[in-house]
Each structure stands twice: as C-alpha cells, then as structure tokens.
Amino acid sequence: MKTVLEAWEQSWTTEMGAYFPGERVVLRGKDLFTELQDLSWMGLLIYGVTGRLPDANQERLLNGIWALGTSYPDPRIWNNRIGALAGAAGSTSTLGVSAGLAVTEALLYGLRPLLGAAGLLLEAQRKLERGETLEEMLANKLNKASGCAPASGQASKKRHRLAALPGFGRPVSSRDERIAPLLELAGKLACDRGPAVKLAFSMEKVLQQSGYRHLYLNVAGLMAALLTDQGYTPQQQYQLCVLCSSGGILFCAADAATHPPGSFFPMRCASIDYHGTAPRQWRTETI
Amino acid sequence: MNAENADNKNNNDSNDDPKETIRSSFWHEQAEPDNPFAAAVCRCAGFDVYGDLLGKASWIEYLYLLFQGEQPDAAQTKLLNGLAVAIANPGPRDYSVHAAMAAGAGGSTLASNLMAALAVGAGRLGGAREVCEAMGLWEQCGRDLNTWQRALEQYRNARQTVTADIWPAAQHPPGFDPRGISCPTPIRQTLTQLADNNVAIHLQWLQEHRSDMEAAAALPLAISGVAAAAFMDLGFDHQQGEMLYLLLRLPGAAAHALDQHGQSRRTFPFFRNGINLQNDPGPKRGSP
Structure with a gap:
C-alpha cells in the first residue's frame, strides 16, 4: 500500500480547477471563458470560494463591504502603512500590498x-437555542478575558476585551463610522x-446596557453578520475578505x-x- | 512637493502636540551633532554596536543579544550557532524553499522570493507555528515522560474540529512528522550534536526519551521538535522561537531561489501532467 506521499507524488487531485495551456480554463467544473x-x-470570487453562483445582490453586497468597509486611503492605519513605507522606500507596489495584506491578519483589526x-455569532445562536441568555454569555466571555469590572480603563484590559469579543469595540475610537453607510x-x-444582523445589534444593546460603553458593534462584526445571513461559513467569510484591504494599501503605496524620498513620517x-x-x-x- | 514647499510646510508646523515616540526596550540612539535624523551612537541593550560590539561579537552572539537583551555565554552561543546551521537550509523539497524557488523560477523580485518562503514556512506543518506550539507542549509537560505521553495520546485521539481561527486546526502533535516513517538520520545527528552542551537540558532529555515520545505520538520526531527543545534551552519564549525559526531558515531559501534565477525555467518542475481534475466539463463546442 502506498504512503500518502507516494500516492500524491506528481499528482494533484482537485475539483477547484485547472488551466489547459492554449485552450481553456476550468473553475469548479465550469469553463471560465464560456460559462463564467x-x-x-x-x-467570480464568491463562486471560487463557495462553489455557488451568487445573485446580483450578493455581488453588490460583497462589493460594498470591500468598497465602504476596508480600504481607507490613510497611511496611519497599520496595514496601509506598510504600503506607504514601501512607496516611500522606493520598493514596489506589489511588495508593499502583499506585505500589507499579510499584516491585515491582525488581532485588533482586519x-x-x-x-x-x-464564530461568535454562531456560538451565540447555539447558546440562545440552548436557553442561555445574551447577558450571561457576554458576561462570561468578558469575565474570562479580563476578570475586571466594566469601569476599568486600563489599556491592556481593554485590549483583552476587544480580543474576547471580536466584532465589538475598536482600538482607536469606540464608534465605527462605517456601520451607517454599510447598513x-x-x-x-x-x-x-x-437573523445574524439582528443578533449582532442585540448583543451591542446588551453590552451598552451592561456598562461596556466602548464595545459598540464594529464593521468586522457587521460584515460577519451580513455575510452569515448570506449563508457563508466563517472560513468562507475570511476567504472572501482576504484581499479586501488591498485597495487602501495600494492607494497609500502609490501616494507615498x-x-x-524619505518624507513619510521621518x-x-x-x-x-x-x-x-x-x-x-x-x-x-x-570568542 | 519641492524644497520650497517643504520649507513652507516646516514653517506652518505650529501645533503644540507632543511628538509621538517609539518606545523601545533594547535600542537607543544618540544623534550626530549636525543631523538629528542620523545616529552617531547606536546602543543595543546598553552595548555600543559600532563603537564596541562590532569586531568583538559574532553574528550569532549579536542575534542572541537582540532577542534576549543579554550577551550569551559560550555554551549558549554554541547551541544557537549549531541550531542555525542545522536549520539554515531545509533543502529544495521543503515547501518553504520550494516556494522561494517557484518565485525564482519565474524571475520574481528577490524580496518576493523570501516573502514566499516566510509565508509557506510559517505554518503548522513543519513551519514556525509548529515550533511555537511544540514549545507550548514543553511548557505544559516539562521533562515528565508521563505528562508527555498523556498529551501526545490526546492529540492522537482528538477529533478534528473546525475552529474560528486563521490557523487550521491541529492535525498532529507539534514537533513530530505526520508523514514520517522513522526519525531521519540528519535529525538524529542534529539532536546528538546540539545535546552535547551543558545548557541543553531539554535536548538531552529529548534524546534520552525520544523513542518513548515517538511511540506515544505514533510518529517520528521532526526537526521542528528539536528546534523547539533548543529554543527552550536558550530561554526563548514562544514568539521568539517562532520568529527565530522563520528567520534562521531563510538562508537556504535565498540560496535556492538565486540558484533558480540562474537556470532555465524548464529545469524546475511545472508538473505538466500533474493535475487530476475531477470535474472537467471538457472542451465546449466551438472552443479552439
């Protein structure tokens, strides 16, 4: 019997797709040039990630999330700064954007x-179905994260709470200006x-009533809720947004x-x- | 903006906001008298890098200093140097080196060659994330064989779960090779060589109990497991171990990428007949 390595040597079995040189391209069983x-x-992104052809509103929603939520032209933002620094240092835009995208996999944003x-929305849905209240669930999460009262203002405890409740709160300002236009x-x-959008705002309401004034719903939370309601799994949501910050990083690289030379915040x-x-x-x- | 505009910009800088600073726990600079933006003296953890350390410290000693903030002793230097040699070049079949070579084969920028090696070599299968998690196991189990055996057997019996994390779920105990059959000679040679050091208490314990641990894991030891034990012996934390594993494996990736830049693309595998597409609709009518 062959080992896994022997079985896969020189052979990649897949349903994702392939390129037939000089002829055609297949993506998830469909011909790119004649069917897609x-x-x-x-x-194309939604089809490639999920295997489902989206309707027009799903395309426009994801387009709106990318355009409104994730590509600010501000080089002070940490991932954008990589693009700006690359531009200022005479590197290439592709290198700056690639590295900036990698940086977007951050704890505090992105x-x-x-x-x-x-994941939190799915967990909350499961717990509500089992009879737990939002108040209990959120309190447990926040207590586990920091073991502190809501009134504490210490930066490290705030960071713990941000990490404990992804989708709520922001490192720079508490209110997220992207919520209204995206909604x-x-x-x-x-x-x-x-249901996921309603749940997200219910969680925000509970947090505000419980004294966590800085934990408003942020754009990541709203994006997750909107995408959950479209039937995407958490991993699919992540994959649909892997490239979504590329615009802002690129703008900053091009501008810098x-x-x-050397004028970017020396x-x-x-x-x-x-x-x-x-x-x-x-x-x-x-020695 | 030209020089005149730059002057105007400076003249308009009348705000009283305090300048934002970079807080550093190990790096200090003193400016040249004629230019506040050029350093005359650079100190690393208190040592004058160009006025004292340069010419005295080896690259490995400086590397240790940068990460630990202290000058290493002879045994620590020997251990870090040995590990750096052992992992410098995983070879062209390693995924991270393969990535750098694929970038080189197409003539990509040299920075992208290294970025490719870093991205691929960061993961949970033989990459830096695996080293980080193996160090976590060392912290959890110490040098207690029973605890190790229980932890490794838990991995074997764990059911795969989908996690809301950027890293994929663990599929094998970190530090062991899920595709290995027996512990390869270079890994045993590395362990023997590195363990011959009076600071190598984790490595010596690993050498002594390797067979028992491999039996508990039902897998052979991997180089990531040796590296994790070495980092423990050197007093590095998880993040330091993960970062150093990324850094110290780059030389081989760089050399292999440069090797590809100098060769024909036809000498690097394209796997021309290697795709086994399960759902090919076939050519459409009217296609060329």
Missing part, C-alpha cells in the same frame, strides 16, 4: 476579528434584516511613491524612547 465570462470580479466575529447599502439590497533619533539597560561594555572572553 459575464461574472464580475466579486461574482481578518482575525472578522473570523472571530463570525444603508444592505437595506437597499434587502440584506439588513437577517509620489512624495519626496523620525529623529531622539524620538526613540528607550527604557532599557544602562550603557555597558561587551565582554570579549566568549
């Missing part, structure tokens, strides 16, 4: 909160009344490349705030 040629990029929020778009597409030596060991001499006996 009218799909938008968002439609893909981890999205994936975490999707407006979802309303136009009749996607704003699903047009500025004077820092003087004195701006390093050192808290370490006092000056000392290297011992030479070890």
Whole structure:
C-alpha cells in the first residue's frame, strides 16, 4: 500500500480547477471563458470560494463591504502603512500590498476579528437555542478575558476585551463610522434584516446596557453578520475578505511613491524612547 | 512637493502636540551633532554596536543579544550557532524553499522570493507555528515522560474540529512528522550534536526519551521538535522561537531561489501532467 506521499507524488487531485495551456480554463467544473465570462470580479470570487453562483445582490453586497468597509486611503492605519513605507522606500507596489495584506491578519483589526466575529455569532445562536441568555454569555466571555469590572480603563484590559469579543469595540475610537453607510447599502439590497444582523445589534444593546460603553458593534462584526445571513461559513467569510484591504494599501503605496524620498513620517533619533539597560561594555572572553 | 514647499510646510508646523515616540526596550540612539535624523551612537541593550560590539561579537552572539537583551555565554552561543546551521537550509523539497524557488523560477523580485518562503514556512506543518506550539507542549509537560505521553495520546485521539481561527486546526502533535516513517538520520545527528552542551537540558532529555515520545505520538520526531527543545534551552519564549525559526531558515531559501534565477525555467518542475481534475466539463463546442 502506498504512503500518502507516494500516492500524491506528481499528482494533484482537485475539483477547484485547472488551466489547459492554449485552450481553456476550468473553475469548479465550469469553463471560465464560456460559462463564467459575464461574472464580475466579486461574482467570480464568491463562486471560487463557495462553489455557488451568487445573485446580483450578493455581488453588490460583497462589493460594498470591500468598497465602504476596508480600504481607507490613510497611511496611519497599520496595514496601509506598510504600503506607504514601501512607496516611500522606493520598493514596489506589489511588495508593499502583499506585505500589507499579510499584516491585515491582525488581532485588533482586519481578518482575525472578522473570523472571530463570525464564530461568535454562531456560538451565540447555539447558546440562545440552548436557553442561555445574551447577558450571561457576554458576561462570561468578558469575565474570562479580563476578570475586571466594566469601569476599568486600563489599556491592556481593554485590549483583552476587544480580543474576547471580536466584532465589538475598536482600538482607536469606540464608534465605527462605517456601520451607517454599510447598513444603508444592505437595506437597499434587502440584506439588513437577517437573523445574524439582528443578533449582532442585540448583543451591542446588551453590552451598552451592561456598562461596556466602548464595545459598540464594529464593521468586522457587521460584515460577519451580513455575510452569515448570506449563508457563508466563517472560513468562507475570511476567504472572501482576504484581499479586501488591498485597495487602501495600494492607494497609500502609490501616494507615498509620489512624495519626496524619505518624507513619510521621518523620525529623529531622539524620538526613540528607550527604557532599557544602562550603557555597558561587551565582554570579549566568549570568542 | 519641492524644497520650497517643504520649507513652507516646516514653517506652518505650529501645533503644540507632543511628538509621538517609539518606545523601545533594547535600542537607543544618540544623534550626530549636525543631523538629528542620523545616529552617531547606536546602543543595543546598553552595548555600543559600532563603537564596541562590532569586531568583538559574532553574528550569532549579536542575534542572541537582540532577542534576549543579554550577551550569551559560550555554551549558549554554541547551541544557537549549531541550531542555525542545522536549520539554515531545509533543502529544495521543503515547501518553504520550494516556494522561494517557484518565485525564482519565474524571475520574481528577490524580496518576493523570501516573502514566499516566510509565508509557506510559517505554518503548522513543519513551519514556525509548529515550533511555537511544540514549545507550548514543553511548557505544559516539562521533562515528565508521563505528562508527555498523556498529551501526545490526546492529540492522537482528538477529533478534528473546525475552529474560528486563521490557523487550521491541529492535525498532529507539534514537533513530530505526520508523514514520517522513522526519525531521519540528519535529525538524529542534529539532536546528538546540539545535546552535547551543558545548557541543553531539554535536548538531552529529548534524546534520552525520544523513542518513548515517538511511540506515544505514533510518529517520528521532526526537526521542528528539536528546534523547539533548543529554543527552550536558550530561554526563548514562544514568539521568539517562532520568529527565530522563520528567520534562521531563510538562508537556504535565498540560496535556492538565486540558484533558480540562474537556470532555465524548464529545469524546475511545472508538473505538466500533474493535475487530476475531477470535474472537467471538457472542451465546449466551438472552443479552439
């Protein structure tokens, strides 16, 4: 009997697709040039990730999430900053965007909160079905995370609470300006009344009534709710959004490349705030 | 913006906001008298890098200093140096090196070659994440064989679950090779060599109990397991171990990528007949 490695040597078995050089391309059992040629990029993305052809509203919803929620042209934002630094340092836009996308898999923003929020919504749905209340569930999560009262203002405890409740709260400001425009778009597409969206806002209400004033629903939480209501699994939501910050990072890279060399937030030596060991001499006996 | 505009910008800087700073626990700079943006003295954990350390410290000693904030002793230097040599080049069949070579084969930027190696070498199958998790097992089990056996058997009996995490669910005990048959010679040679050191208490214990642990895991020891034990012996935490494993495996990836840049793309496998597509609809009528 062959080992796994022997069985797969020189042979990749798949249903995802393939390229037939000089002839055609197949994606999930459909010919790209004759059966999928009218799909938008968002439609192709949804089909490639889920294997289901989306309807027009699903394409527009994902397009809106990408356009409104995830590509700010501000180089102060941590993932965008990678693009800007690449541009300022004379690197390439592709390198800057690639690295910036990798950085988007962060704890405090980006893909981890999205994936975490999707998981949290599913967990909340299961617990409600078992008779637990939202109040109990949220209190348990927050108590486990920090073991502190809601009134505490310590930064590290706030960070723990942000990580404990992905989809709620923000590191820079408590209210998320993207909620209203994204909800407006979802309303136009009749996607704003699903059970996950209602659950997300119910959780926000409980948090506010419980004294967690900084834990408003953030865009990752709303994105997860909207995408959950479209039937996407948490992993599919993550995959649909892996590239969604690329626009903002690219804008910042392109902008920085047009500025004077070295002009992107240069820092003087004195701006390093050192808290370490006092000056000392290297011992030479070890070499 | 030209120089004149730059001057205007500086003249308009009248806000009284305090300048934001970078807080550092190990790096300090003193500026040149004529330029506040150029360092005259750089200190790493208190040592003058260019005025004292350069010419005295080896690369491995400086690496240890950067991560630990202290000068290593001779035994620590020997252990980190040995590990760095052992893992510097996993070879062209390793997925992370393969990634760098695939980038090289197409003539991609050199930075992308290394980024490819980092991305692929970061994972839970033979990558840096596996080292991080193996270090977690060392912390959990210490040097107690019964505890290790219970932990490893739990992995064997664990049912696969879908987690809401960016990393895939664990599919094998970290530090062991799920596709291995027996512990390969280079891994045993590395363990023997690195364990011959008076700070290598985890490595010595691993060498002594390797067979029992492999039996409990039902898998042979992997190089990630040796690296995790070495990082424990050097006093690194999980993040330091994960980061160093990423860093120290890059030289081989870089060299193999450069090797591909100098060769024909036809000498690197494309797997021309390697795709076994299960749902091919076949050519459509009218297709070329």
